Amino acid sequence: xxxxxxxxxxxxxxxxxxxxxxxxxxxxxxxxxxxxxxxxxxxxxxxxxxxxxxxxxxxxxxxxxxxxxxxxxxxxxxxxxxxxxxxxxxxxxxxxxxxxxxxxxxxxxxxxxxxxxxxxxxxxxxxxxxxxxxxxxxxxxxxxxxxxxxxxxxxxxxxxxxxxxxxxxxx
Amino acid sequence: xxxxxxxxxxxxxxxxxxxxxxxxxxxxxxxxxxxxxxxxxxxxxxxxxxxxxxxxxxxxxxxxxxxxxxxxxxxxxxxxxxxxxxxxxxxxxxxxxxxxxxxxxxxxxxxxxxxxxxxxxxxxxxxxxxxxxxxxxxxxxxxxxxxxxxxxxxxxxxxxxxxxxxxxxxxxxxxxxxxxxxxxxxxxxxxxxxxxxxxxxxxxxxxxxxxxxxxxxxxxxxxxxxxxxxxxxxxxxxxxxxxxxxxxxxxxxxxxxxxxxxxxxxxxxxxxxxxxxxxxxxxxxxxxxxxxxxxxxxxxxxxxxxxxxxxxxxxxxxxxxxxxxxxxxxxxxxxxxxxxxxxxxxxxxx
Amino acid sequence: xxxxxxxxxxxxxxxxxxxxxxxxxxxxxxxxxxxxxxxxxxxxxxxxxxxxxxxxxxxxxxxxxxxx
Numbered sequence: 001x002x003x004x005x006x007x008x009x010x011x012x013x014x015x016x017x018x019x020x021x022x023x024x025x026x027x028x029x030x031x032x033x034x035x036x037x038x039x040x041x042x043x044x045x046x047x048x049x050x051x052x053x054x055x056x057x058x059x060x061x062x063x064x065x066x067x068x069x070x071x072x073x074x075x076x077x078x079x080x081x082x083x084x085x086x087x088x089x090x091x092x093x094x095x096x097x098x099x100x101x102x103x104x105x106x107x108x109x110x111x112x113x114x115x116x117x118x119x120x121x122x123x124x125x126x127x128x129x130x131x132x133x134x135x136x137x138x139x140x141x142x143x144x145x146x147x148x149x150x151x152x153x154x155x156x157x158x159x160x161x162x163x164x165x166x167x168x169x170x171x
Numbered sequence: 172x173x174x175x176x177x178x179x180x181x182x183x184x185x186x187x188x189x190x191x192x193x194x195x196x197x198x199x200x201x202x203x204x205x206x207x208x209x210x211x212x213x214x215x216x217x218x219x220x221x222x223x224x225x226x227x228x229x230x231x232x233x234x235x236x237x238x239x240x241x242x243x244x245x246x247x248x249x250x251x252x253x254x255x256x257x258x259x260x261x262x263x264x265x266x267x268x269x270x271x272x273x274x275x276x277x278x279x280x281x282x283x284x285x286x287x288x289x290x291x292x293x294x295x296x297x298x299x300x301x302x303x304x305x306x307x308x309x310x311x312x313x314x315x316x317x318x319x320x321x322x323x324x325x326x327x328x329x330x331x332x333x334x335x336x337x338x339x340x341x342x343x344x345x346x347x348x349x350x351x352x353x354x355x356x357x358x359x360x361x362x363x364x365x366x367x368x369x370x371x372x373x374x375x376x377x378x379x380x381x382x383x384x385x386x387x388x389x390x391x392x393x394x395x396x397x398x399x400x401x402x403x404x405x406x407x408x409x410x411x412x413x414x415x416x417x418x419x420x421x422x423x424x425x426x427x428x429x430x431x432x433x434x435x436x437x438x439x440x441x442x443x444x445x446x447x448x449x450x451x452x453x454x455x456x457x458x459x460x461x462x463x464x465x466x467x468x469x470x471x472x473x474x475x476x477x478x479x480x481x482x483x484x485x486x487x488x489x490x491x492x493x494x495x496x497x498x499x500x501x502x503x504x505x506x507x508x509x510x511x512x513x514x515x516x517x518x519x520x521x
Numbered sequence: 522x523x524x525x526x527x528x529x530x531x532x533x534x535x536x537x538x539x540x541x542x543x544x545x546x547x548x549x550x551x552x553x554x555x556x557x558x559x560x561x562x563x564x565x566x567x568x569x570x571x572x573x574x575x576x577x578x579x580x581x582x583x584x585x586x587x588x589x
Binding site: 317501 | 560573582
Binding site: 009010011012013014015016017018021022024025027028029031032033034035037038039040041043046047053055087128 | 203206207208233276281282283284286288289292293296299300303304306309310311314316324326329330333346347349350351353358379380381382384385387444516
């Protein structure tokens, strides 16, 4: 005996207490284990899945965005090249149009000038011919007046006068 | 604990009357009575002149007489004012236990009373059930969201039990045993913690051998009912061992089947009871040094020494409350894990 | 016989103290060497300490029982 106390009593299970502990613990286990802990652990597990799903989804979205960004960059580059090309083409077109216009204008002008020259020549010739006719008429009249009767209107005289007129160079 | 202090107070008066009384022996008796179960929740004893007045929370007594087969149900307060007893029973105010009024022993009846330990257990059961159902509701309500309120206090503990206790030891089958592990952890924990609360408890229910016996029995059954072929093979016929060695080995292994839960039982019992005894012993330092109230200076010195140590020991007990619940759960998980494990290495060998 | 029981309990306490001290010191060393393995070492430490403690408690209880 330890100072008047039997330590064995501490180590002897008590029937009533064993009964009550069994009852309370088994009730607790069945009640809480089945109706509270199972849903809780399930909720925790589900949430873990949700979180990991969300994380992988975010990772995917990030990758997609990156891909889209690189796509955008290449698109932008393409667009830039396209626009540069278009600009270059436009410039070339413009240049060609301008030179064409220039050339055609030149041609036109040359044509106009040429036709004008021909016209002028024709006019000049016509004018000269008229002047010659006029001069020959005048000189004939003058000669008629001057010579009067000496000269008849025989063919010999006529051709002579004409040759004279021919010899007169207007210019 | 309070009840011990108040009992010691009555001893102060007694000590004055009879100074030859063995102080240490009294102290040990009080400590052991505190640590043991009782039929009423004793709070204080007030000595008023010649009259001793016991203040205690009455608890229901359910007693079954072995010889007459009579079942008596009454509140323990019925036993208080009658020295001759009630329905053949009386209260031993020394131990706060119901005894037979005639023989003065506890051998003549079965005691199924709501004792202070049962009361404590029921209280813990109630608290835990309410908490768990509240948590469950909030889990169902905010599915997939961060925990809120009381949920965020319990989630790390549950998560710890899943990640550190269940998963590493039980492998893929951990979900099957999770309810038991969590239940046993919280049931031990709440009883440990309620045992540390003065006034309402200071009750040593998780340090009672009956309590730990039941929990250890549950673990024993779970381990052995789930044990697979390899587990039993290792017990009865350890592979790769000569036949004659088995004659020695098999009894040892069989003993181990019982011993593992038995050690679980004794560890919890020893730690919690030891903690209670340590706290009470330090408190009684005041009364020992004060020679049961005869020297006020001694009592003051005792108090000056005892109170800081007491604070430290109580803080340590708080840690031990968690640690022992964890250790019980962890070892149960390890034992179950060993019983359900697939012994691939053993198969490869043969 | 009370004295013998006390000596037995004391021996159990000394043995357990030595054992848990060794476990603790080696665990701290292990953690100092490999801080990244802290959690695993802590788990193993608690397990070993619990097993030692179980032996010590059995010793103490036996010493109490023999004392009867």
